[in-house]
Amino acid sequence: xxxxxxxxxxxxxxxxxxxxxxxxxxxxxxxxxxxxxxxxxxxxxxxxxxxxxxxxxxxxxxxxxxxxxxxxxxxxxxxxxxxxxxxxxxxxxxxxxxxxxxxxxxxxxxxxxxxxxxxxxxxxxxxxxxxxxxxxxxxxxxxxxxxxxxxxxxxxxxxxxxxxxxxxxxxxxxxxxxxxxxxxxxxxxxxxxxxxxxxxxxxxxxxxxxxxxxxxxxxxxxxxxxxxxxxxxxxxxxxxxxxxxxxxxxxxxxx
Amino acid sequence: xxxxxxxxxxxxxxxxxxxxxxxxxxxxxxxxxxxxxxxxxxxxxxxxxxxxxxxxxxxxxxxxxxxxxxxxxxxxxxxxxxxxxxxxxxxxxxxxxxxxxxxxxxxxxxxxxxxxxxxxxxxxxxxxxxxxxxxxxxxxxxxxxxxxxxxxxxxxxxxxxxxxxxxxxxxxxxxxxxxxxxxxxxxxxxxxxxxxxxxxxxxxxxxxxxxxxxxxxxxxxxxxxxxxxxxxxxxxxxxxxxxxxxxxxxxxxxxxxxxxxxxxxxxxxxxxxxxxxxxxxxxxxxxxxxxxxxxxxxxxxxxxxxxxxxxxxxxxxxxxxxxxxxx
Ligand SMILES: Cc1cc2nc3c(=O)[nH]c(=O)nc-3n(C[C@H](O)[C@H](O)[C@H](O)COP(=O)(O)OP(=O)(O)OC[C@H]3O[C@@H](n4cnc5c(N)ncnc54)[C@H](O)[C@@H]3O)c2cc1C
Numbered sequence: 001x002x003x004x005x006x007x008x009x010x011x012x013x014x015x016x017x018x019x020x021x022x023x024x025x026x027x028x029x030x031x032x033x034x035x036x037x038x039x040x041x042x043x044x045x046x047x048x049x050x051x052x053x054x055x056x057x058x059x060x061x062x063x064x065x066x067x068x069x070x071x072x073x074x075x076x077x078x079x080x081x082x083x084x085x086x087x088x089x090x091x092x093x094x095x096x097x098x099x100x101x102x103x104x105x106x107x108x109x110x111x112x113x114x115x116x117x118x119x120x121x122x123x124x125x126x127x128x129x130x131x132x133x134x135x136x137x138x139x140x141x142x143x144x145x146x147x148x149x150x151x152x153x154x155x156x157x158x159x160x161x162x163x164x165x166x167x168x169x170x171x172x173x174x175x176x177x178x179x180x181x182x183x184x185x186x187x188x189x190x191x192x193x194x195x196x197x198x199x200x201x202x203x204x205x206x207x208x209x210x211x212x213x214x215x216x217x218x219x220x221x222x223x224x225x226x227x228x229x230x231x232x233x234x235x236x237x238x239x240x241x242x243x244x245x246x247x248x249x250x251x252x253x254x255x
Numbered sequence: 256x257x258x259x260x261x262x263x264x265x266x267x268x269x270x271x272x273x274x275x276x277x278x279x280x281x282x283x284x285x286x287x288x289x290x291x292x293x294x295x296x297x298x299x300x301x302x303x304x305x306x307x308x309x310x311x312x313x314x315x316x317x318x319x320x321x322x323x324x325x326x327x328x329x330x331x332x333x334x335x336x337x338x339x340x341x342x343x344x345x346x347x348x349x350x351x352x353x354x355x356x357x358x359x360x361x362x363x364x365x366x367x368x369x370x371x372x373x374x375x376x377x378x379x380x381x382x383x384x385x386x387x388x389x390x391x392x393x394x395x396x397x398x399x400x401x402x403x404x405x406x407x408x409x410x411x412x413x414x415x416x417x418x419x420x421x422x423x424x425x426x427x428x429x430x431x432x433x434x435x436x437x438x439x440x441x442x443x444x445x446x447x448x449x450x451x452x453x454x455x456x457x458x459x460x461x462x463x464x465x466x467x468x469x470x471x472x473x474x475x476x477x478x479x480x481x482x483x484x485x486x487x488x489x490x491x492x493x494x495x496x497x498x499x500x501x502x503x504x505x506x507x508x509x510x511x512x513x514x515x516x517x518x519x520x521x522x523x524x525x526x527x528x529x530x531x532x533x534x535x536x537x538x539x540x541x542x543x544x545x546x547x548x549x550x551x552x553x554x555x556x557x558x559x560x561x562x563x564x565x566x567x568x569x570x571x572x573x574x575x576x577x578x579x580x581x582x
Contacts, residue, residue, distance in 0.1 A: 013530050014529055014552070015553075016555075017396055039510060129393065130374050131374045132372050135359070135363055136366075148359070163444075166459070170448075171448060172443070184508075184513065185508075188501070218384070218401040218403065219410065220386070223388075223398070224397070232544060232554045232558060233559050234562060235561050237563050238563035238564070238567060239563065241574055242572045244581050249576070253577060254462060254488075254520055255487070
């Protein structure tokens with residue numbers, strides 16, 4: 001089983017999102033970066049699948065040079081090697097351009113003799129939330145795809161996929177090779193061990209620089225949602241505030 | 256030029272989020288006709304009520320795609336039916352609800368037509384290019400964007416556009432049998448695993464949610480949170496710091512990558528109010544924060560706050576509630 005996981009580097013924004021003066025990006029000077037929880041679960045699942053079935057696990061990102069940090073993190077969790085599609089620091093590729101670059105990378109792997117039986121994406125990226133890169137890649141590869149999964153089980157050339165719906169789980173049963181998009185809650189990702197981190201430093205990263213097609217979903221500017229910030233009315237300090245809280249609950253009609 | 260809307264049905268009618276999608280579709284149509292697509296297996300019928308409801312929301316014709324595969328959810332088959340219908344109608348835009356399934360189907364349509372898709376829009380204006388405002392970061396940020404190419408493909412963010420009536424008489428109903436390849440029919444729901452652990456109040460539907468974050472300090476710290484939730488007939492929630500620590504299951508997590516909640520009151524204890532957490536509770540009518548830190552970011556989104564240690568404040572609220580009920 002060869003498994004590919006596609007991840008994206010995003011800032012950890014904390015309590016408030018601050019935009020750059022040109023309104024094109026989030027001001028990230030003081031922020032750390034991570035991959036989305038959805039994709040972290042994809043990494044964990046890929047590592048487990050390869051531990052169980054053998055084969056190779058590969059992590060791919062399209063991102064700035066600094067995204068090497070996220071590739072090393074994924075390799076610290078057990079991914080075998082990485083593909084880095086390097087783009088400029090302030091570039092924000094749309095979903096079509098991203099899918100095309102990923103397809104080219106998959107094609108290059110194929111030419112080098114590596115075919116992926118299962119390809120993971122996050123259900124939606126944390127920052128852009130387009131819900132479509134995985135679907136575009138699956139369509140171009142003419143492979144089946146199931147999305148928003150919280151259960152993935154590989155068995156006898158097929159993958160059983162579980163999607164959470166109100167009251168239960170819907171099941172899709174796909175033949176391999178296939179593409180899946182997953183959500184946090186799929187599994188409980190392991191914490192990287194110190195030896196895992198050391199090994200990750202030595203694992204190979206294949207870098208290349210794709211050229212961007214013009215954006216067809218073209219960002220004009222980012223805006224903070226209006227009227228969100230208010231100031232909470234302080235009901236009191238410590239346990240003495242309890243009667244005020246109960247009054248509030250009674251007023252709302254839930255006490 | 257028309258606008259085509261892919262509608263999702265629910266037992267006995269049309270899903271509320273599809274009606275919201277219709278409202279945004281009308282602003283995009285600017286008077287042009289609104290066409291709707293629904294899918295059904297041949298053995299079933301789309302009830303008269305559906306055509307009536309759609310007519311009340313401005314739909315002139317409901318196109319019903321009939322095929323055996325529509326006996327269960329089959330995303331690529333729905334997308335192919337929409338593509339086939341769009342070839343005939345040549346709509347200026349194709350619109351879906353920003354549900355998991357709406358986003359999935361529209362993405363398949365976008366892949367088939369090799370066109371951009373703007374997911375989770377709250378506003379849209381037709382034109383070349385079309386201009387949309389859409390959600391990023393689970394709604395913590397908005398993006399204004401140009402969508403190039405035709406038809407314009409978009410989904411409508413849930414609960415941010417009001418479903419308004421625009422009576423156009425009862426919608427005409429036209430049936431068609433889409434041509435679907437084996438590949439189009441390959442991905443479909445083949446089984447349903449019922450959730451047997453569900454017994455209590457579900458987090459997504461609860462009228463009251465009491466939650467805690469890192470401030471709970473330990474799994475045991477949730478005892479007092481559960482106690483207050485029980486007293487109020489509510490559900491227990493938590494932040495990602497808690498699920499990452501393994502104190503609670505991910506099913507309890509509120510937020511962008513957890514559950515989206517819409518209670519009458521959300522009581523958030525020892526939670527700092529990270530944007531990704533708040534993305535999950537924008538639907539709460541009232542937010543009460545309990546936090547030791549008067550500078551915590553959550554105080555800028557909460558309606559009320561108690562400044563103090565949750566380990567003292569929460570039991571005091573439970574005790575006061577019991578006292579109030581005895582008198
Ligand atoms: C892409 C992405 C997606 C994410 N998705 C989610 C998500 O879905 N849900 C989510 O919750 N997070 C999510 N996060 C994580 C989020 O950014 C925060 O890290 C997380 O919400 C912090 O949890 P917390 O508030 O419990 O912890 P902290 O930020 O550590 O805050 C703890 C708070 O408790 C207060 N406190 C401490 N002790 C006490 C006490 N005894 N009594 C009262 N108050 C006390 C402190 O003052 C502080 O305000 C996501 C992050 C990223 C990058």
